[in-house]
Amino acid sequence: MPAYIIGHISIKDPAKWAEYLEQVPVTIAQWGGELVFRGKRIKVLNGAHTHSDTVVARFPDKASLTAWHDSPEYQALIPLRDAGADVTLIGYDS
16 A cells, blocks of 8 residues: 655755755655655645645555655755755655
8 A cells, every 4th residue: 555755845945955855866766655746835725834845755655655764865864854944744644
């Protein structure tokens, strides 16, 4: 059963964020994941949402999603991610 990660993003440093974006796709692919969507918020239609950007990636299953997040390759990118943006990551199963 596929599992998804959704990231809600507020960019702080565009250069560092761009550097992170160059490196993260390889880490996702290593675990069978694929980028489904990356986009900028147009308008909040209901409720409150402070982040400007969103990303969605699909993994083959929950184990792959967790293995990706906990992998040394992705963990090494977290300081760069956090320097470039405030990010909330949420995992979902389908």
